[in-house]
Amino acid sequence: xxxxxxxxxxxxxxxxxxxxxxxxxxxxxxxxxxxxxxxxxxxxxxxxxxxxxxxxxxxxxxxxxxxxxxxxxxxxxxxxxxxxxxxxxxxxxxxxxxxxxxxxxxxxxxxxxxxxxxxxxxxxxxxxxxxxxxxxxxxxxxxxxxxxxxxxxxxxxxxxxxxxxxxxxxxxxxxxxxxxxxxxxxxxxxxxxxxxxxxxxxxxxxxxxxxxxxxxxxxxxxxxxxxxxxxxxxxxxxxxxxxxxxxxxxxxxxxxxxxxxxxxxxxxxxxxxxxxxxxxxxxxxxxxxxxxxxxxxxxxxxxxxxxxxxxxxxxxxxxxxxxxxxxxxxxxxxxxxxxxxxxxxxxxxxxxxxxxxxxxxxxxxxxxxxxxxxxxxxxxxxxxxxxxxxxxxxxxxxxxxxxxxxxxxxxxxxx
Ligand SMILES: Cc1cc2nc3c(=O)[nH]c(=O)nc-3n(C[C@H](O)[C@H](O)[C@H](O)COP(=O)(O)OP(=O)(O)OC[C@H]3O[C@@H](n4cnc5c(N)ncnc54)[C@H](O)[C@@H]3O)c2cc1C
Numbered sequence: 001x002x003x004x005x006x007x008x009x010x011x012x013x014x015x016x017x018x019x020x021x022x023x024x025x026x027x028x029x030x031x032x033x034x035x036x037x038x039x040x041x042x043x044x045x046x047x048x049x050x051x052x053x054x055x056x057x058x059x060x061x062x063x064x065x066x067x068x069x070x071x072x073x074x075x076x077x078x079x080x081x082x083x084x085x086x087x088x089x090x091x092x093x094x095x096x097x098x099x100x101x102x103x104x105x106x107x108x109x110x111x112x113x114x115x116x117x118x119x120x121x122x123x124x125x126x127x128x129x130x131x132x133x134x135x136x137x138x139x140x141x142x143x144x145x146x147x148x149x150x151x152x153x154x155x156x157x158x159x160x161x162x163x164x165x166x167x168x169x170x171x172x173x174x175x176x177x178x179x180x181x182x183x184x185x186x187x188x189x190x191x192x193x194x195x196x197x198x199x200x201x202x203x204x205x206x207x208x209x210x211x212x213x214x215x216x217x218x219x220x221x222x223x224x225x226x227x228x229x230x231x232x233x234x235x236x237x238x239x240x241x242x243x244x245x246x247x248x249x250x251x252x253x254x255x256x257x258x259x260x261x262x263x264x265x266x267x268x269x270x271x272x273x274x275x276x277x278x279x280x281x282x283x284x285x286x287x288x289x290x291x292x293x294x295x296x297x298x299x300x301x302x303x304x305x306x307x308x309x310x311x312x313x314x315x316x317x318x319x320x321x322x323x324x325x326x327x328x329x330x331x332x333x334x335x336x337x338x339x340x341x342x343x344x345x346x347x348x349x350x351x352x353x354x355x356x357x358x359x360x361x362x363x364x365x366x367x368x369x370x371x372x373x374x375x376x377x378x379x380x381x382x383x384x385x386x387x388x389x390x391x392x393x394x395x396x397x398x399x400x401x402x403x404x405x406x407x408x409x410x411x412x413x414x415x
Contacts, residue, residue: 006032007329009144009158010123011131014043015311016297017164018114019318020325022059025122027326032156033123034146036130039115040108044190044278046230047073047207047222047308050091051387053099055315059117069225070103070110071205076308076385078367079210083260086368088206094382104205104222104230134161134171134293140334141171141293159292159334160325164318166298172285183408184282184304184357187240189248189255189275190220190232196269198223207308212258215363219255219262220305231266234305237279248275281305284350284411288317289324289340296321303350304357312387313350320346347411349389355398355407356384362405374400 010021013035021033056062075088092100119125128149135143135155143157163171172178198204208221217235224230233240233255244251252275256263284301288294297314320342328338359365371378380397383389398407 004154004156006030006124006156006158008032008160008162008325009034009156010162010164011134011144011170012164012166012168012297012299013037013039013115013118013125013127014111014164014166014297014314015114016166016299016314016318017162018111018118019055019059019315020162020164020296020322021123021125022114022118022121023319023322024325025118027322027329028122029326029329031118031123032158033115033118033125034129034131034144035115035125035127038127038149039112041111043107043111044188044230044232044276045305045308045310046107046224047104047220048102049308049312049385049387050100050102051312051389052102052315055312055319058319059114061113061117064113064117065103068103068109068113070105071223071225073102073104073205073207074100074202076207076209077203079208079261080366081211081213081215083210085261088203089382089385090202091382091386094379094386100386104207104224106224106228131165131170134163134174138291140291159329160339161293162321162325163293163295163299164297167281167302169283169285169295169299171290171293172295172299175290177285177287178283179286180280181282181284181303181354184361185237185280186234186282186304187237187277187279188232188234188281188305189240189252189277190230191252191275192224192272193229193231193266193269194227194272196221196223196227196229196231197265197267198227198229208261209306210259210262212255214258217255217258218306219259221262221265228272229265229269231262232305241277241279248277287336287340288321288343288346290336292334292339294321294325294339301350303354304360306357306360307353307385309353309387313353316349317342317346348395351410352384352389352394352398355401356381358407359401359405365405370401370404373404377401 007029133145222230
């Protein structure tokens, strides 16, 4: 039985859900944010893109971030299989504005900060509240069933249900709108280290992306506060996990032995927890919204960890969905067309990142060679790395790039 009604119920208190909840509550609507965990909780995805600045500004979080202990990130640097480093991509050289500096965040603290912000803006927040069912009346989402930690079960109704459940993707799994990105079937093994080597000065906070010898896998190195570094390896699912009878720890160490620059950084460092494993994280729903429901962040889709785009896209979609929801409430229009009207605007940015991801995974493609042959594309590439994915100089890079590697067809059928 439905026992309580909200304008909006947001399921999931990660960056996407907290953004939508904060902004819809700020518009003055009644919002319930449901999170199954008790925060702080571990989450992967610690390196931010500079493009997140504008969402933080709107959310009123810039000052908190500036005062936080999160490490400042000025650049990203790539290393080839032979261990040769590219020149770092310094974001502020491209655009000397404070939005060019971003952060490496411990997600437990960052996500808590975002959830607290949603509460401060007026959203009602319940943790330990797992949604195990979204109620539908025909095609229209009408509410949720919540199971609390103590076993209590409660039904709530709302005009709009926002699925921000991350890779649980509650609604798109149920409605079978989720499509796996077939050429990006990847897996990852990761942990944190204390005392790993880190560069100094402006390079201290750089994200490093390091290919292993044969480019079958790559490592990320993300320096966090308190001398902790997040380190993970990513490779094809079959290569990394399915064709090897080894523990995650053994596989990680075997890959590490093929990545000299990473091995050097970790010499003498202390591993802080057992390896975590995740897989099949590249997918997308074939729609962003339906009658009475909308998907944001990873619940809509995720591409790949390589350019640290996940939180950026979570914030951006959370923001755009919040505006569409507010407008829908004002007009009493909860149709798919209204709640998903931001899709066609949002998608091209995600597509640009997706194409650059395909280029990264093309073994014989080299960004250095491409940019040498096409210096007019440098700004476009840097803009994608920064999260300025809607700039005019982004799309034109894919014509010449497509002549040097196989890029995917653009997906443009979203509503
Ligand atoms: C290996 C790997 C590395 C990555 N590295 C980066 C990186 O460096 N930078 C970056 O920006 N991104 C990175 N990402 C992506 C990033 O983790 C995600 O894009 C980001 O966390 C998405 O935020 P979200 O709010 O959509 O989902 P999440 O952060 O997953 O939050 C979803 C929340 O929903 C809650 N939830 C789930 N189901 C329910 C339910 N039924 N009821 C109630 N609550 C529920 C969960 O507990 C969770 O708190 C990486 C991803 C992977 C796989």
